[in-house]
Amino acid sequence: MSRAEIDRMLTMARKRLEDASYSQLSTEGRFTSTYNSIHAAALAALRWHGYRSENRYIVFQSLSHTLNWPASKWRVIDAAHQKRNLAEYEGYLEIEDSTIAELRQLASQLILDVQKLICEPS
Numbered sequence: 001m002s003r004a005e006i007d008r009m010l011t012m013a014r015k016r017l018e019d020a021s022y023s024q025l026s027t028e029g030r031f032t033s034t035y036n037s038i039h040a041a042a043l044a045a046l047r048w049h050g051y052r053s054e055n056r057y058i059v060f061q062s063l064s065h066t067l068n069w070p071a072s073k074w075r076v077i078d079a080a081h082q083k084r085n086l087a088e089y090e091g092y093l094e095i096e097d098s099t100i101a102e103l104r105q106l107a108s109q110l111i112l113d114v115q116k117l118i119c120e121p122s
Helices: 003-020 027-048 056-061 071-090 097-119
Strands: none
Touching (some): 003 097, 027 071
């Protein structure tokens, strides 16, 4: 784990979350930006603990260990992951603005929690 790597991931997470706030983006674009923000921040938490995974599901599921997030939070992210897979692999995405808003709140909290994690003394 490199602190510079973690910082780059958090910067990416923040930028993607900012992108998701642009109302001129399509619903799909806002969803994808939010999802990518969450993935970057969750991956930063995993790497902070010295682990790597190419499997996005594991990255999200491990939030219960890396940040002590309850299952109720990471399961919302997992549902978004399932929607993302449908969009990526089957060309189907049905997403509501309320879902994007909920994911944006989770992304914001996730970024804050990762920031707290990396600022804590080891």
